[in-house]
Amino acid sequence: MTPVSGLTDAPGTRDSGGGLAEVDDRLLAARAADGDDEAFEHLVHRYAPRMLTLATRILGDRTEAEDAVQEAFVAAWRALPGFRADSQFPTWLYRIVTNKCLNLLRARRPNAPLEDAGELRAPAGDPADAAEATETLRTLGQALDSLTDEQRACWVLREMDGLSYEEIGRILGIGEPSVRGRIHRARKALMEAVRPCT
Amino acid sequence: MHLNHPLPDPAADHSLPCGADLDELQAFGAPPPAHERCPHCLDAVDALHTLENLVRGALEQDERAQTSALWLTDRIMRTVRTELRPGPLLPMGEPDEDLWITHAAATRALRRAVDTLPGITAGSCRVTAVTADGERRPRGGRLPRGPVRIRLEIAISLGQVVAEVAAAARVVVADTAADCGMDVREIDIAVIDLIVTAPAGTREDKRSDGH
Numbered sequence: 001m002t003p004v005s006g007l008t009d010a011p012g013t014r015d016s017g018g019g020l021a022e023v024d025d026r027l028l029a030a031r032a033a034d035g036d037d038e039a040f041e042h043l044v045h046r047y048a049p050r051m052l053t054l055a056t057r058i059l060g061d062r063t064e065a066e067d068a069v070q071e072a073f074v075a076a077w078r079a080l081p082g083f084r085a086d087s088q089f090p091t092w093l094y095r096i097v098t099n100k101c102l103n104l105l106r107a108r109r110p111n112a113p114l115e116d117a118g119e120l121r122a123p124a125g126d127p128a129d130a131a132e133a134t135e136t137l138r139t140l141g142q143a144l145d146s147l148t149d150e151q152r153a154c155w156v157l158r159e160m161d162g163l164s165y166e167e168i169g170r171i172l173g174i175g176e177p178s179v180r181g182r183i184h185r186a187r188k189a190l191m192e193a194v195r196p197c198t
Numbered sequence: 199m200h201l202n203h204p205l206p207d208p209a210a211d212h213s214l215p216c217g218a219d220l221d222e223l224q225a226f227g228a229p230p231p232a233h234e235r236c237p238h239c240l241d242a243v244d245a246l247h248t249l250e251n252l253v254r255g256a257l258e259q260d261e262r263a264q265t266s267a268l269w270l271t272d273r274i275m276r277t278v279r280t281e282l283r284p285g286p287l288l289p290m291g292e293p294d295e296d297l298w299i300t301h302a303a304a305t306r307a308l309r310r311a312v313d314t315l316p317g318i319t320a321g322s323c324r325v326t327a328v329t330a331d332g333e334r335r336p337r338g339g340r341l342p343r344g345p346v347r348i349r350l351e352i353a354i355s356l357g358q359v360v361a362e363v364a365a366a367a368r369v370v371v372a373d374t375a376a377d378c379g380m381d382v383r384e385i386d387i388a389v390i391d392l393i394v395t396a397p398a399g400t401r402e403d404k405r406s407d408g409h
């Protein structure tokens with residue numbers, strides 16, 4: 001599987017109109033820490049889609065994920081004045097969102113199954129494509145349902161978001177060997193879960 | 199006791215019953231030598247392939263769904279804007295006047311002005327009071343009336359003369375602060391980043407820290 005993103009900063013150039021759309025994360029975070037809501041809006045615009053996808057995969061519920069991402073960004077806005085400028089903003093944001101999701105899962109009854117794997121909704125489009133996409137997401141959602149919360153978070157961060165073991169360890173506050181172990185167990189469980197499809 | 203040999207970690211065992219390594223199977227997408235007909239390996243390769251296809255399909259859906267999350271930005275920002283951090287009030291005008299500007303508004307104006315200079319992007323900007331006995335913290339949400347010090351961090355495109363760029367930024371900051379009616383005593387410009395711009399047509403920029 002090929003990771004698609006990772007935690008690289010956005011490019012550090014500026015568009016000719018003098019806007020902030022392509023100003024790098026570090027400068028935007030510094031401006032937002034000063035109280036510049038316009039700079040923060042660019043960070044939200046840049047990361048909200050990725051965080052929503054992450055939260056939806058971890059929580060298995062789109063509506064709950066939207067609320068979690070909103071709360072995470074608002075928490076980030078409040079905490080930005082204490083954000084260390086030499087820290088990576090995406091790592092910090094991933095940590096807030098992931099922990100928010102894991103706390104929500106812990107608040108559910110223990111080991112409760114995800115409410116509805118079908119909540120991993122496909123975007124609207126051609127009906128045939130949409131049906132296939134929905135089936136893909138439903139199958140993946142059901143497979144993810146077979147994992148523990150921590151395994152799911154580690155596996156999604158690794159295989160869907162393309163983060164390194166080290167980055168995942170920093171996000172979850174655990175050592176790299178633990179991350180590797182969780183991902184390995186997750187992979188085995190997912191292979192078992194998708195076997196009927198082969 | 200053999201303390202030099204810790205107990206094996208079950209999580210570290212990445213092998214299949216036949217002894218093949220699962221991580222290697224995933225990396226190479228095929229059974230290792232001498233395992234080409236191994237049912238464990240073939241079964242695992244099939245399952246990994248199915249899983250990869252599911253992930254690929256889901257990631258493609260993610261790309262298509264990116265725009266459908268735009269409304270979430272608006273929803274988040276509506277909440278954020280109920281919790282703005284305007285910062286302390288800064289004095290404007292003559293010492294005996296009662297004119298003020300919020301720290302956030304003043305620094306936004308300063309940053310925007312600096313952003314118009316080619317090859318410069320403004321970062322953090324802080325305005326503090328300058329008094330005879332040094333800087334004073336704001337009291338009652340206001341800086342004392344009198345002169346201020348401005349500290350602005352900037353990132354500049356590599357290839358420019360740092361001293362010239364910093365000097366240009368200083369002039370723009372001074373002019374803009376004067377337009378805002380601020381009595382500026384000192385301006386500190388800190389170059390915190392050098393931006394290496396990629397050739398036109400690419401988006402792969404490289405950055406290096408610099409001071």
